[in-house]
Amino acid sequence: MIPDEDFVQIQGVPGPTKEEVRCLVMCKARIASNDTVVDVGCGSGGLTLESARKARKVIALDKNPEALELTRQNLQKHGLTPKVQLVEGDALEVLEGIESFDTFLVGGSSGDLPFIIKQGYEKLNKHGRIVVTSILLETRVEAVDTLKELGMTPDVVEVTIAKGKITERGTMMLGRNPITIISAVK
Numbered sequence: 001m002i003p004d005e006d007f008v009q010i011q012g013v014p015g016p017t018k019e020e021v022r023c024l025v026m027c028k029a030r031i032a033s034n035d036t037v038v039d040v041g042c043g044s045g046g047l048t049l050e051s052a053r054k055a056r057k058v059i060a061l062d063k064n065p066e067a068l069e070l071t072r073q074n075l076q077k078h079g080l081t082p083k084v085q086l087v088e089g090d091a092l093e094v095l096e097g098i099e100s101f102d103t104f105l106v107g108g109s110s111g112d113l114p115f116i117i118k119q120g121y122e123k124l125n126k127h128g129r130i131v132v133t134s135i136l137l138e139t140r141v142e143a144v145d146t147l148k149e150l151g152m153t154p155d156v157v158e159v160t161i162a163k164g165k166i167t168e169r170g171t172m173m174l175g176r177n178p179i180t181i182i183s184a185v186k
């Protein structure tokens, strides 16, 4: 995984998914070398870059042009630009024009999560994976309910990472917000 501090960050765009959480998302995404990945809400590019290291092709989309620009800078910094297509727009509009894919990552939805999941499911190849990363209580429930509605069996993992901070007196464990990773296979 790429260390958190190796990402370019700017004010106004959420920082990358933390390294330890990226690790779990990638584990659930099970990306193969010939796969096409769609990353909805690419933000700083945390999951886009990790996917680009594994997949044949990644389509990263975000409705915030600043986020897309930041992802572009991070791709360039890590030499991963050629594998990634950056698309600006709301997922609900952009997904319609995208061809089928193998892995569908959702890290941002602005209240439209059920519709985004359903639209992604339509384009998802057989045995493809959907992985939703959620910090809000409501989106966890929406994700689980929508995946069940689609006939899938969601796998739900919640993690709370505590990261050690080295101080003069010892290592202080600092807790981070819980994150839920909801995934399912078509």
Ligand SMILES: C[S@@+](CC[C@H](N)C(=O)[O-])C[C@H]1O[C@@H](n2cnc3c(N)ncnc32)[C@H](O)[C@@H]1O
Residues within 6 Å of the ligand: 013, 014, 015, 016, 017, 040, 041, 042, 043, 044, 045, 046, 047, 048, 061, 062, 063, 064, 067, 089, 090, 091, 092, 107, 108, 109, 110, 112
């Ligand atoms: C928490 S950030 C994602 C962080 C990213 N996974 C990373 O590791 O850097 C969520 C992003 O989703 C985007 N977003 C939210 N709703 C969206 C939508 N409906 N369509 C496209 N992008 C969306 C936001 O603009 C924001 O950049």
